[in-house]
Each structure stands twice: as C-alpha cells, then as structure tokens.
Amino acid sequence: MYIETIRDPRRFLEVAKKITPRKPVIAQYVGGSEAGGRAGLSHTGAMAGKNYLYDGLFRQAGVIRVDTVEDLYARGWALATQPAIHGNRIGIITNSGGPGSAIADTCEANGCVMPVFSASLQSKIKPLMPPHAPCGNPVDLTFSMDMGIMTDTIVDLVMQSGEVDGVVLHGAMSTGFMKAVFPHVSHLLPGVSLSDLVNQSGRDLAATARKPFDNRIPMTVSSFFDRDDAYTEAYEDAGVPVLDAPEKAARAMASLVQYKKIRDRGPDTPFAAGDADPFAVRIIDDAVKNGQSALDEYTAKKLLACYGIPVPDERLVHDADGVVAAAVDIGFPVVLKACDPDILHKSDQNLVHVNITDADAAIRAYHLIQEAAGRPVPVLAAQMISGRRELLAGITCDAQFGHCVAFGIGGVLTEALNDITYRLAPLGLRDAEEMIAEVRSAKLLGHYRGMPPADVSRLAAILVQLSKIPLLHPQILEIDINPVILSGSQPVAVDALVVLK
16 A cells, blocks of 8 residues: 555554454555655645554554555565465575675564574585585575575575575576676687577576475565576566565565564454543543643542552642641652643743652742742642653544554653654553554663563553543543653553643
8 A cells, every 4th residue: 555644544443453464454654754744735635644643553453564665565575475474583595695694684673583593404504505605594605606506405405494484585596697797708608699608507497486385485585687587587477576685575574574473463352441430520520610721730640540540649738738748648758749730841840849858858849839830839749659760651632543542761751762652542452562562662661770570561551541531531632641650560650641622
C-alpha cells in the first residue's frame, strides 16, 4: 500500500487486524514531514496525519512499514514468493567480504541474528573454499569463481544443517560477468567470440534456483547483474527475489522475520470498558460546572486512582499548619506542590519542592510556593516517591486519529529524548506490552545499574486502564502522567494533568 492519508484510522485498524495474521501487508506512508504533508494535500485534498501516529497505527495493525517505494516492492517480492520463515537465524553466503558484512549489519539492525556455524558444519564447508576464506557465517568464498560450489553445494549444506532459518546469497553470476569482462580480455582469446564464451559458461540453473523451495528455507539474493546474467534470470523465473544491493536483500529477508513476529503474536485480549466509576463521574461533572479547562493535580490523581492507577499518599492543604499536619501524617520526606487547575506546569515556576525532611522545611517551602504563585494557592503535600527511572504515560487527542495512548521515557528528558510510542485507544493487553517493549530505552526497564526489573505486567495494566478513561468520560481531551516513577519495580503516577474539552 502507498498511503497519503487514512480517513478512518479505526476502521483501517479493525480490518487490518483481521488480515495481517493471514497475509502480510506492507505500507509506505508519505506525508509525515511538512514537505510531504504539502505534497499530499495538493494531490489528494486530504490533510496528512502525524508521522508518529501512523507508525503506532501500523504497528498496532500488524502492518509492515517501509520508507521507500523501492523497499515496498522488494519486501513485497520476498513475502509474496518465499517459504514462511520459522525463526530469525540467517545464514550469509557470499564471494565478497564487503557485501557479506553489509548484509550482516543490516540483518542485525532489523531483528535477525547470524549464528556462528557449528564446528561440524564448518568442517564440511571448509574443504570447498580457499584456505584463507572464513566459513563461520558469513561464508565468504573471497571471489571464488566456482559458482556451483557456492550456489549449490554450500547452499544445500547450510539450508540442511538445521542451524539457519533463512539464507541471503550474494555474488552468484555467470554470463553477465562474462559479458562485462569480455571487452577487456578479448585480445587474450583470439578466435573466441563473446557468444562462444557465454555458451561455454552456461549450465542449467533450474535446480539451483529451486533450492529455497526444495529445502523450505527462504532465500533472497543480492547481485550487481540484472537479467542479462543467467543466475539472475533463473532465480527470478523461479520466484527468488534478486536485489541490486546487499542491504536490500538483507532488508527483504528481515521482512520475513518481521512478519513471523506478527503471525506469532496471536490474538489480543478482548477489550471490556466496563462502567464509569461514579466518583470519577462526579469529579468530571463538578469541573465542567465550574468552567475548568483542566483538573488540578490532586483531583486528577483521584480520578486515576478510581481506575486502579497507583498514586502517592497525599493531602490537599490550605495553610502552613495544614502542611505540617499532612507531612507528619504521611511521613517525611514529602513533596510540596502548588495545586491549582489554572497552573498546569509547575516545575519551571518554583512551585515544586521535593525531599522535605522536617516541619521547618515544610513551612518554608509552603511560603515560597505562595510567593512564587503571586496569590494564595492550595498546596499538595505528597509522599516522596524515590526512584531513578522516570516514565511517561498519557492520552493525546488528534483530529484524525481521535484518542491515542502514549508511553515512553518521561521526566525532564521527555522532549530531549522523544522516546515515546503511540497506539489508538482503547488498548488490549498485547498492545500495551508491545508499546513497552518497543521504546528505544527499553533496557532501562530490566535489571539496570543495581535496580530491579520493572513490573512490566503492572505497567501494561496501567496503559490498558488509562486507554479506557476517555471512552468512559468523553469530556476528557488529554491526560498527561509525567513522571511515572519506578519505585523499585513498581510504577507510581507522581504527577498528572487531565485536560477537558
């Protein structure tokens, strides 16, 4: 699919989820940039959507996204013709080290692994190669011209070893190479015509080209020769993709691995919204009656707690004596924050004071907050949640996509890192787990620098519950929970903003 806009993303998602477990779907979306958006507008009369929301939609739907028309066809070619792949172990067979390395790098960057071949397999390959040639994977024949050994004997050995799930082959060539070099060597071959040379080098390649199908192991081929070469012609006629660059052949193979993951992920958990919590309904109704554009932090977290999202122990107070009483009741250390629906961003205005350890410090912080606010404001006294890992979870609303769920790295680095992923709301549990796994900084959620692994199941449950809230309360436009601090392994929503329509 080539896409400039999707007018009904939810209908697209509904249909694609039924198709992609059975048939691969590849999409190139154009319009995520400002320039691409202008081009799409002039061509279709439809406004292009946000790039990151399309990315989330495609992932959620099981659609493989590509960036170029060339990749659209190359990957589609591999998925349409090759046997289904059964794992992500890729064998590389080449007659040149540079392309072999390029294939390995590209495969690894796209979710494949290149296992070192066993001693048994290497002992079978080694006698077929020059003495200095490596055979551990990649198998590099170092420009050996014995094409039969490379394309038949070694391909069979690797495919039948049980050590790979797919093969990328580079450098198979015969007649194309002869035609390329003949003008430079013809003076050494008096009386030999180009047709004589081509005919002498020709052999029946039909069985060679069937090897991926006979062995049920997919293969993509990289060659610098087009159909003017007998190998390229034979492979293409048999249904084996031949790409004109090593990286393209590697990406085509990686698409088979990517689609296997889509097939294997299974059905998502059925979504059940349930009923709106009565206390949450009163919170929203009161705010609407008061003409508020947002909930204050205290009330926002009360609403989140209605749906099982963990929040700190906290109290809303209106004077210095109340601050001290609340801090003693909660237990030091505490955090003090201004709490007013008209103050949406507090950190940059000296309206947040953390790690307060005694009553005198609490009183000083209270007065500093009043001074910074420039008017009397309520103060939120909250349990100090300790943790070095800060995450973000939220709901955004787009005119085209409607409500979407966001998850990523939060805290002060949110804008700098921009490590956030999106899905259309509502979420099933599988969608939530995939969001958590795909952020670039996902390693932070495992054992990291002495910190325990995050409770990913709890995080996923939070995202599922969060995705329900705007469906149960249509007056809500956006929700921003930043940060969600990992206290040990447990996530806690320590700050929250709920924006109303």
